[in-house]
Amino acid sequence: MNDTFASKIPALLAKYETDLLEEWIKAQLDATTLRKDLLSSADLRRSSDEFLSLLRRAATTGNLLNLNAPEWLPVKDFLAGVSRSRASQGFTPSETATFIFSFKQPLFTRLQEECGSDSRALAEELWIATTLLDRLGLFTAETFLSSREDIIKQQQLEMLELSTPVVTLWNGILALPLIGTLDSSRTQVVMENLLQTIVETGSEYAIIDITGVPTVDTLVAQHLLKTVSAARLMGAQCIISGIRPQIAQTMVHLGVAFGDVITKASLADALSYAFKQMGITVLRKQN
Amino acid sequence: MEKIPIIKMGDFLLVSIQVDMHDRLAMALQDDLTIRVAKERSKGVLIDISSLDVVDSFIGRMLDNIAAMTRALGTETVVVGMQPAVAITIVELGLSLENIYTALNVDKGMALLEARMKASVDENDE
Amino acid sequence: MMNNIVRREVIPLLSDEDIVRARKIVRDWTISLKFSLVDQTKLVTAVSELARNTVEHGGGGSALLEMLDDSIRRGIRLTFEDQGPGIANIDQAMTDGYSSRGSLGLGLGGTKRLVNEFDLSSEPGKGTRVTIARWK
Numbered sequence: 001m002n003d004t005f006a007s008k009i010p011a012l013l014a015k016y017e018t019d020l021l022e023e024w025i026k027a028q029l030d031a032t033t034l035r036k037d038l039l040s041s042a043d044l045r046r047s048s049d050e051f052l053s054l055l056r057r058a059a060t061t062g063n064l065l066n067l068n069a070p071e072w073l074p075v076k077d078f079l080a081g082v083s084r085s086r087a088s089q090g091f092t093p094s095e096t097a098t099f100i101f102s103f104k105q106p107l108f109t110r111l112q113e114e115c116g117s118d119s120r121a122l123a124e125e126l127w128i129a130t131t132l133l134d135r136l137g138l139f140t141a142e143t144f145l146s147s148r149e150d151i152i153k154q155q156q157l158e159m160l161e162l163s164t165p166v167v168t169l170w171n172g173i174l175a176l177p178l179i180g181t182l183d184s185s186r187t188q189v190v191m192e193n194l195l196q197t198i199v200e201t202g203s204e205y206a207i208i209d210i211t212g213v214p215t216v217d218t219l220v221a222q223h224l225l226k227t228v229s230a231a232r233l234m235g236a237q238c239i240i241s242g243i244r245p246q247i248a249q250t251m252v253h254l255g256v257a258f259g260d261v262i263t264k265a266s267l268a269d270a271l272s273y274a275f276k277q278m279g280i281t282v283l284r285k286q287n
Numbered sequence: 288m289e290k291i292p293i294i295k296m297g298d299f300l301l302v303s304i305q306v307d308m309h310d311r312l313a314m315a316l317q318d319d320l321t322i323r324v325a326k327e328r329s330k331g332v333l334i335d336i337s338s339l340d341v342v343d344s345f346i347g348r349m350l351d352n353i354a355a356m357t358r359a360l361g362t363e364t365v366v367v368g369m370q371p372a373v374a375i376t377i378v379e380l381g382l383s384l385e386n387i388y389t390a391l392n393v394d395k396g397m398a399l400l401e402a403r404m405k406a407s408v409d410e411n412d413e
Numbered sequence: 414m415m416n417n418i419v420r421r422e423v424i425p426l427l428s429d430e431d432i433v434r435a436r437k438i439v440r441d442w443t444i445s446l447k448f449s450l451v452d453q454t455k456l457v458t459a460v461s462e463l464a465r466n467t468v469e470h471g472g473g474g475s476a477l478l479e480m481l482d483d484s485i486r487r488g489i490r491l492t493f494e495d496q497g498p499g500i501a502n503i504d505q506a507m508t509d510g511y512s513s514r515g516s517l518g519l520g521l522g523g524t525k526r527l528v529n530e531f532d533l534s535s536e537p538g539k540g541t542r543v544t545i546a547r548w549k
Contacts, residue, residue, distance in 0.1 A: 192451060195371035202391050230374035235367060235390035307436060309429035310465070341436060341454060343461040344523070372454040380458065380523040 007128050008114055008121075009107075010059040013052070016110055021052050023106035031102055033095045038086075047082055047099075054078050064132050067139070076139060083143040088151060096144045100137040104129070157189070164190045166197040173205045173274045174198065175267065179212035182220045191227040198236045205274040206231060209267045211242030221256040228261050237262065237277070241270035291316045293323050298330035299400060301393070305338045313349045321356045331400035332357050335393055337368030347382045354386035363388060363403055367396040419487075420480040426493070427473040432464040435476055439489070442480060446487050446549050456489065456547045459527040463493045463543055466521075471495025471541055481546070488529070488548035493541075500535040507533070 013020070025048055028034060029041065054075045061071045079100070086096045107129055115122040164186075169175045176194050198206055208224065210216070216224075228238040241264040243251075251258070264270040275282065289312065294301045300323055302316070324332060334350065336342065342350070354364040365388045377384070388403075390396035420442075424435050439460045443453040460476070467474040474495030481488045500506045507522050521543075525531040530546035 192371060192375070195374065199371060199391065202395070204391065204395070226375070226378045229378045230371065233374040233377060233384065233389055234369045234371065235392075235395065307433050309433045311429050340440070341457050341461060343458050343465070345461075345465060370454075372450045375451050376454045376458045376527065379455065379526050380462075381526070382523070 005124050006062070007064055007125060008111070009064060009125065009129060009132075010056075010062060012107075012110055012114060013056040013059050017052060017056060020103075020106050020110065021049055023109070024048055024052070024103050027102045027105050028099070031098055033092075033098045035091060035095055038089050038091060051075070051078060051082075051099075064128050065135075067132075067135055075136070079136060079140050080143045083140045084147040087144050087147040091144075093141050093144050097137045097141045100133055100140055104133055107133070160186055160189050164193070166194055168201060168203070169207070169271060170274075170280075172203050172278060173207065173271065174201065174203045175207045175209060175271075177209045177212065177267070180214075182213055182216065184219045184223065187220050187223040191223055191230075194227065195230055195234065198231060198234060204236050205239065205277070206236055207239045207241055207267060207270040207274065209242045209270070210240065210247070211244070211267065213242075213244075213247070216247050216250060218254045218256060221251055221254065225256070225258070225261065237274075239264055239270040239273060241265070241267050290319070293319060295327060295329075298404075299333055299397065300324065300327065300329045300331075301333045301335070303335040303338070307339075307341070308346065310345055313346055317349055317353055317356070320353055321360065324357050324360050324362050329362055330404055331362060331397075332364040333393060333396045333400070334364065334366045335368050335396075336366060336373075337370065337392070339373065340370065342369070342373050342377055344380065344382055347377060347380075347384055351384045351386050354384075354388075358386060363400060365390050365396040365399055367391065367393055417482045417484070418479050419482050420478075422478045424476045424478065425473075426464050426467045426475055426495075428468065432461060432468060435464045436461050438478065439491070442478065442489055446480070446489065448547075448549055452547065452549070455527040459524045459545055459547075460491060462521075462524045463491070463545065466541075466543075467493045467495045467497075471497030473497075474540075486548050488546055490530075490544065490546040493543045496540040499537040499539055499541050500533075501537050503533060503535060 025041075025045055028044060028048065058071045058075050061069075063069050063071065066072075067076065082099065083096055108126060111125045111129060112122060115125060163180070164176065164178060167175050167177070174194070174197060176190065178190070194206060194208070197203070208227070210224075224240065228240070231238045239262045240258075243263055243265075262273065264273055272282075291302060291304060291306075291308070291312065294303075300320070302320065304316075306312075308316070320332065323329070332353070334353070336350075339346070350364075350366055354366075357364045364386075366384075367390045369389065388399060390399050422438065424438060425431060426435065436457050440453060440457050443456055448456070464476060467476070471493075472495060474493065474497070477492040477494070479490045479492075481490055507525070521531075521533065524545075528545040528547045530544070532544040533541070535541040
């Protein structure tokens with residue numbers, strides 16, 4: 001490709017901005033991928049209009065192929081915003097990328113008219129236009145995917161926190177009832193959450209109840225024990241309750257030693273142990 | 288030379304570590320504190336590390352040494368306010384702090400020291 | 414996988430103050446990469462341990478800091494280098510609780526657990542080089 005070739009695209013964008021906008025909007029409205037349920041035609045018009053004027057401004061510099069240059073920053077920022085909002089609204093990646101790709105047709109038509117019978121010039125122009133729009137389209141797809149990943153990560157974290165709440169049983173006594181299979185990353189999040197709550201509430205006792213946990217592997221057992229050690233360094237006592245016979249057997253087979261960790265058969269036993277340590281007695285009212 | 292201040296509170300000494308200590312400063316604190324404990328005949332030492340965002344093996348060992356040295360002088364040391372992230376890291380690092388007592392905050396640390404003082408008086412009475 | 418180096422910085426390690434400075438700079442980098450508080454603390458603690466080794470045992474040296482981007486994730490790599498006496502028995506140095514001076518420092522095993530990647534090379538009389546990395 002000839003570097004000195006001066007593309008007509010910048011001038012074209014300026015000259016036919018309104019026409020291009022109308023043709024592009026029509027192309028988008030006709031596209032089968034249009035999500036009328038998610039996007040109103042007013043919104044579509046607004047974002048198309050804004051994109052075109054940003055594209056025109058960036059193109060005036062004459063640089064149409066190096067999108068890392070500062071003049072393309074506003075365009076990319078805008079597209080990133082569009083991709084992110086579409087990702088969170090539930091668009092698919094192709095529906096999102098179509099926003100850019102559908103601009104090809106109106107632009108190509110104009111280029112054809114502009115170049116007339118000069119087929120060499122037309123080839124150059126089409127090459128530049130395709131490259132530019134493909135790059136912008138890929139950029140939207142990339143931002144779309146990374147925003148989707150962020151959303152998924154956020155949801156996973158929220159679900160983890162929902163599924164394992166740290167509850168206050170008594171002033172100074174926390175309980176963490178664990179239910180379901182524990183994997184290493186879930187255990188880690190849950191344990192960090194527990195330690196943070198210990199600090200925030202100033203609780204000296206924390207009961208980790210694993211009655212609802214079917215199996216414990218070595219890694220999870222180690223996380224549990226590390227949490228107990230960390231809590232002790234902070235000045236709190238952890239009590240592990242509800243270790244089922246099978247889990248006790250597995251632990252011994254795996255060579256996981258509970259050492260001086262306080263363990264109790266049930267949550268009730270653990271609570272009464274904490275009461276005793278705190279000097280609290282529970283009495284039935286005599287009538 | 289900069290120094291970590293040691294505050295006398297009744298029978299106790301309170302140290303609040305607010306800065307990221309370099310190693311010489313940590314060593315100086317260890318010396319100052321043992322000298323003060325002996326001089327004041329303190330009944331307990333509280334070291335508040337809630338502002339410390341890193342406790343590496345050097346600082347950890349310094350804290351443990353202080354506890355061992357003050358114990359030799361008949362005084363217990365309580366380290367209070369260790370942040371969860373710091374505690375998790377110390378456990379992962381494999382650092383054992385055998386000599387120190389810990390508490391969640393200064394109030395609880397003080398209560399712990401008072402309880403220990405009472406216990407040792409009771410023992411002596413028997 | 415290609416590791417793109419986004420940023421780099423060299424920190425001289427000659428004194429106590431340099432160890433504090435290394436901790437501070439690495440803390441800032443972990444914050445800019447949005448590491449979780451626990452991950453920040455683990456890396457900064459590992460840096461403190463290795464920087465002290467470089468100053469105390471290596472007779473001074475430097476740490477090269479690099480921010481990495483392999484297009485999927487971002488991370489921080491550090492290379493500690495000194496021209497000190499080196500380590501004769503690497504296996505022993507990696508054992509928990511081992512310390513060549515007996516009193517200060519901990520075996521490198523603990524430091525290794527704080528990071529995702531750990532590489533140690535040393536030649537007696539020539540010096541030591543430790544490379545660590547932690548990914549977000």
